[in-house]
Each structure stands twice: as structure tokens, then as C-alpha cells.
Amino acid sequence: MGRFCVAMVCDFFFPNIGGVENHIYELSQHLLMKGIKVVVVTHNYGNRKGIRWFKNGLKVYYIPRLCVFRHSTFPTLIGPIELLRDIFIREQVNLFHGHTSYSTLVHEAIFTANRMKIPCCITEHSLTGSGEIGADIINFICRWTVVGVDQVICVSKACQNNYAIRTKMDPNTIQVITNAVDVEQFSPRTEEEEAKREEEKRRQHRENHIVVTILSRLTYRKGTDLMISVIPQICKKYDYVDFYIGGDGDRRIDVEQMIETEQLKDRVITFGNIHHSKARDFLIKGDIFLNCSLTEAFGIAILEAACSGLFIVATNVDGVPEVLPSHMIKLCDPNTISVFCGLSWAIENFHSFNARMFHDELVPLYSWEAIATRTISVYKQSVNVTRKKPNDFIKRFFQMGAFPGILFSLHLIFFSMIFLIICGLSPAKLIEPAINYPSPVDGEKEIAHTSKSNWRLEKESQDSCIGVP
Incomplete structure (x- = not known):
């Protein structure tokens, strides 16, 4: 089995400029330096499509998607299932890490990761109110997709409380890991x-x-x-x-x-x-x-x-x-x-x-080294969580009410049918694993390979049965 692999998924990444984009990049770089493989999945930016390589072998997939509002992609409720599945198999992804609830791609990719039994965690970077149509829709979707998430990270206590209110989660189950700053890049005038x-x-x-x-x-x-x-x-x-x-x-x-x-x-x-x-x-x-x-x-x-x-x-x-x-x-x-x-x-x-x-x-208070270490501890918790079964999802859906329960359960059935058809048309054994970029560091990896997501399945019957390539 290869290196432990994390898929960072978000609509917002370079060349777009912002706090979320920089957070993903810096966290990815420090995870790479700890021996963890990282791939980023985002949408295309103009002519920037396909695969691009960044420093230390950070691999970025710019997949074709239609943007509708401030770089957020058009919602389809199912997402690019075949493409995401292909990437997750090819890169042998062990953990899904989505960023910000304003990213449509994150919500849709969670469905695919759940069907593939990939542990999921998300980081919330934004605050969202209520009482407005846009905010209420985002909150409704968050309550839906968070059912498939194993661990939630927020960048501040205010963000933690806000997310708990929006999703009706216990705030004590949400972890706070702040942003950090590159102390070598930001320094006073010489x-x-x-x-x-x-x-x-x-x-x-x-x-x-x-x-x-x-x-x-x-x-x-x-x-x-x-x-x-x-x-x-x-x-x-x-x-x-x-x-x-x-x-x-x-x-x-x-x-x-x-x-x-x-x-x-x-x-x-x-x-x-x-x-x-x-x-x-x-x-x-x-x-x-x-x-x-x-x-x-x-x-x-x-x-x-x-x-x-x-x-x-x-x-x-x-x-x-x-x-x-x-x-x-x-x-x-x-x-x-x-x-x-x-x-x-x-x-x-x-x-x-x-x-x-x-x-x-500020140097000892905010360092990406410390943030990466704390994030790895969350990854370990996500990996060790028992994967949910379809009936577990349905129970959680109906706890939200009769209408959401029926709506989300029908979506789960519909999505699962499409996923199984794709698995039958494109078996996992026909998808060639990607060649890994050499790790920037040698020695032991920060995360033991204890994930229950094993991409080297020998029996194709398992592929069609549980939806794991």
C-alpha cells in the first residue's frame, strides 16, 4: 500500500486569491513535508484545466465545471461522480477533506466519498446567518451533507458556534483549529x-x-x-x-x-x-x-x-x-x-x-507546523470512525423531519443506483493507479495505514456490492 493520501476538495483554489485558497495550499504543503500525499480537486479556472503540479509534488486536478457565483460551481445534486470516483481510485485516496460550506463541489463530492467508504472531514471557514433565502439554503444543505462527515473543524470559536447553530450539532463535537501564517514570508521591514x-x-x-x-x-x-x-x-x-x-x-x-x-x-x-x-x-x-x-x-x-x-x-x-x-x-x-x-x-x-x-x-502562537500536526490528529479520529451504512444515513435524515427525511432518502437511493451503474461500466481494476511524486521527506509517516478504505480490492464483487472501487 502506498502513502496515506488526503484529497483536499474545494471550489476555491489558486489562481483565485483568498484566505481559503491560501489555507488549503499551506496546509497541503506542511502535510507533504510530514510524508502525507495530498491531491487538490477544484474546478477549472478559464484555460487552467487538467492536472497541474505545485511545490513539493502537490498535485491539483482542475476539473471541468460551470461556475455560477463567485467561483462556486453550478449545483447538480450528484456532482461529477465518475470523474471524482476515478480520481479517488487513481490516487488511492484514504481521506476526504472538504473546505467551506460555500463550495458546491464539496457538498457533492461528499456523496461520492460516502459511497466509496472514504472517511470525511470538513473545515468551515465562513460564518453564515439566517433569515435570508441564500443563507437558509446553505444551512439546509449543510444539515444534509454533514450527516456523511466524520469530523468537523472550524477556524475560530465564533465559527464553531455559528456552525453548530446552522447544523444543529453539539458544539463540543466540533474542533477548533485556527488559521496560521507563514512566519518566513510575513516579517517586519528590515x-x-x-x-x-x-x-x-x-x-x-x-x-x-x-x-x-x-x-x-x-x-x-x-x-x-x-x-x-x-x-x-x-x-x-x-x-x-x-x-x-x-x-x-x-x-x-x-x-x-x-x-x-x-x-x-x-x-x-x-x-x-x-x-x-x-x-x-x-x-x-x-x-x-x-x-x-x-x-x-x-x-x-x-x-x-x-x-x-x-x-x-x-x-x-x-x-x-x-x-x-x-x-x-x-x-x-x-x-x-x-x-x-x-x-x-x-x-x-x-x-x-x-x-x-x-x-x-506571534510566531509561537500561529505556525503551520502546529496546525498540520493538529489536523493530522483529526485525520486519525476520522479514519477510526466506523463507516455509516445506508440505514444509518436514513435514520439521521428522518431526525430532521418527515419532508427532509423522504427527500434525502430518495436522493440517497437515486445516487447509489447511478454510482453502482458507473462501477459496473468502469470497474476499479481497470483504473490504473497514478504514479506518486517522491515524498519530500523520508522515514515514518504521521498516520498509520489503519484506514478501512483499501483500494487494492481483489474481488470485483466487492466493488459492485458496497460501492468501493
């Missing part, structure tokens, strides 16, 4: 960079110049409207403060209109999308980092900015207060007056902060 910046200030005769940086998607949920209302007031009050804005989104045109209307072209500069590899170079251009999110499960950009030596001003929402110690951040209510007062306080007291020391304080 002495040379600091000297160069001070020289630039003197050349421009702006020794007291302060730059507020913003790195975020420019959307309503990320507080772009709030940011737009605060920036002109700050610029009017402090003529030595400028703003650098990184990111893109449907509210970018509103930002550009504000700059034009308030005549702030020289003081508010937009940079568009910032690739994650260049995020540190952008952040160290500033002195204070502003986050205006109206809802935030964790706030990885806040952590990256603090590691880069910036003082943080952020809205006091959801998981944000959990990210940093109190001396590194000024928390504000999510309204214009509070954010204006908080940012004003940070500007006036800026020279009393020793933000360059934040990096050393």
Missing part, C-alpha cells in the same frame, strides 16, 4: 527597508507621514461601504495620513467614485488584486492596518499584517477578537463613528506602539 522608507519621507518633507493599508476583497461583507465612509473623514482630519488599498470586488467602483468625488487621488491609492506572494511587500508599505469586515470567521489578513509589524484597527465582529492579543489591536464597533474614533486613536498614538515586536510574539 533595517535596510526601514532606512529606505525614512529617506523617502525626508525627501518628500513628510517625516510624520503615516500610511494606513487595507487588504481585503472589496465587497459588502468585508465592510467596503464602511471603509468608504471613514476614509474621507480621516483624510480631512489628518493631512499626513494616506491610504493604500489592495484587493478587488464588486464594490471597487464605489471606492474609485469616492476617490474621485473627494479629490483624494494623491492620498488614496488602489493597487487591485495583490497576489499572496506579494502581500508582505504591500503590507510593509504601511504603518497601520485597517479591517472593516462586518462578518469575519477568523481574519487571516489581520494576522499577516500584525506579523509584518503593523498595528491593527479592526471591527469587533465574530472571530476577530480571538486573533490577536489586546495590545496589538484596537477593536471598534462596525459603524462609521466607532471606526473613525478607533483609527484616529491609533494614528495619534502610533509612535507609542512597538509593532515591530509583534512578529516575535
Whole structure:
């Protein structure tokens, strides 16, 4: 049997830029360094289709799917069964790890993984409310698909409580594993960079110049409207403060209109999308980092900015207060007056902060090495869970009510029939295992091969009987 293999599945991955995408990549890299094989399954991005290779042999499948909203794929209720089954067999996947409930591909791939008896765990990165049609649909689907999940991970306690409410799970059964930051990539300005910046200030005769940086998607949920209302007031009050804005989104045109209307072209500069590899170079251009999110499960950009030596001003929402110690951040209510007062306080007291020391304080608190180790412990628990039988699923479905019970049970029967037909038309023994990229490390693997999912089945009767290739 080959190396233990984890399939990371999500609609959101590079070249798209975001916290989920970076989380999947960094976690995958550190799992690879621990001797675990990782493959990523996502949808195609334009002409980026098929198989691509990333650092340390990270294999990414860009499968053909139709995107309908913010890179989330069109829901079909069954998903690309044949393609997913083929990938899981070919790569000899031992564990399925889905990311974020906003990914349609994750929900649909769980069905296939369940039929193949693959242990499943998911990581929830987002907060979702209720009372709106879109949110209620997502919550309804989460309650459905979580039945087939063995372990749930959330990135913050706020996210844990939110997910428990949405899925009616016991919050004590949901594990909290935070995001982390690449401490080598995010560090304060070097002495040379600091000297160069001070020289630039003197050349421009702006020794007291302060730059507020913003790195975020420019959307309503990320507080772009709030940011737009605060920036002109700050610029009017402090003529030595400028703003650098990184990111893109449907509210970018509103930002550009504000700059034009308030005549702030020289003081508010937009940079568009910032690739994650260049995020540190952008952040160290500033002195204070502003986050205006109206809802935030964790706030990885806040952590990256603090590691880069910036003082943080952020809205006091959801998981944000959990990210940093109190001396590194000024928390504000999510309204214009509070954010204006908080940012004003940070500007006036800026020279009393020793933000360059934040990096050393945060390194032991947030490391991908520790996150990968904790995630592996969750994988072990998932592998050792007894696989559910069809009647176990049906019982759980009817616990949600008569209508969901009937609806989901009919889907289970329909899906199982299609799956068995595919197994008959394309037997597992005819699918050639993929050649493994050499492991970046030697020695013992972090997970013993105790999984009940054995892809080297000798009898084809088992394939058609239990749905495991």
C-alpha cells in the first residue's frame, strides 16, 4: 500500500486569491513535508484545466465545471461522480477533506466519498446567518451533507458556534483549529527597508507621514461601504495620513467614485488584486492596518499584517477578537463613528506602539507546523470512525423531519443506483493507479495505514456490492 493520501476538495483554489485558497495550499504543503500525499480537486479556472503540479509534488486536478457565483460551481445534486470516483481510485485516496460550506463541489463530492467508504472531514471557514433565502439554503444543505462527515473543524470559536447553530450539532463535537501564517514570508521591514522608507519621507518633507493599508476583497461583507465612509473623514482630519488599498470586488467602483468625488487621488491609492506572494511587500508599505469586515470567521489578513509589524484597527465582529492579543489591536464597533474614533486613536498614538515586536510574539502562537500536526490528529479520529451504512444515513435524515427525511432518502437511493451503474461500466481494476511524486521527506509517516478504505480490492464483487472501487 502506498502513502496515506488526503484529497483536499474545494471550489476555491489558486489562481483565485483568498484566505481559503491560501489555507488549503499551506496546509497541503506542511502535510507533504510530514510524508502525507495530498491531491487538490477544484474546478477549472478559464484555460487552467487538467492536472497541474505545485511545490513539493502537490498535485491539483482542475476539473471541468460551470461556475455560477463567485467561483462556486453550478449545483447538480450528484456532482461529477465518475470523474471524482476515478480520481479517488487513481490516487488511492484514504481521506476526504472538504473546505467551506460555500463550495458546491464539496457538498457533492461528499456523496461520492460516502459511497466509496472514504472517511470525511470538513473545515468551515465562513460564518453564515439566517433569515435570508441564500443563507437558509446553505444551512439546509449543510444539515444534509454533514450527516456523511466524520469530523468537523472550524477556524475560530465564533465559527464553531455559528456552525453548530446552522447544523444543529453539539458544539463540543466540533474542533477548533485556527488559521496560521507563514512566519518566513510575513516579517517586519528590515533595517535596510526601514532606512529606505525614512529617506523617502525626508525627501518628500513628510517625516510624520503615516500610511494606513487595507487588504481585503472589496465587497459588502468585508465592510467596503464602511471603509468608504471613514476614509474621507480621516483624510480631512489628518493631512499626513494616506491610504493604500489592495484587493478587488464588486464594490471597487464605489471606492474609485469616492476617490474621485473627494479629490483624494494623491492620498488614496488602489493597487487591485495583490497576489499572496506579494502581500508582505504591500503590507510593509504601511504603518497601520485597517479591517472593516462586518462578518469575519477568523481574519487571516489581520494576522499577516500584525506579523509584518503593523498595528491593527479592526471591527469587533465574530472571530476577530480571538486573533490577536489586546495590545496589538484596537477593536471598534462596525459603524462609521466607532471606526473613525478607533483609527484616529491609533494614528495619534502610533509612535507609542512597538509593532515591530509583534512578529516575535506571534510566531509561537500561529505556525503551520502546529496546525498540520493538529489536523493530522483529526485525520486519525476520522479514519477510526466506523463507516455509516445506508440505514444509518436514513435514520439521521428522518431526525430532521418527515419532508427532509423522504427527500434525502430518495436522493440517497437515486445516487447509489447511478454510482453502482458507473462501477459496473468502469470497474476499479481497470483504473490504473497514478504514479506518486517522491515524498519530500523520508522515514515514518504521521498516520498509520489503519484506514478501512483499501483500494487494492481483489474481488470485483466487492466493488459492485458496497460501492468501493
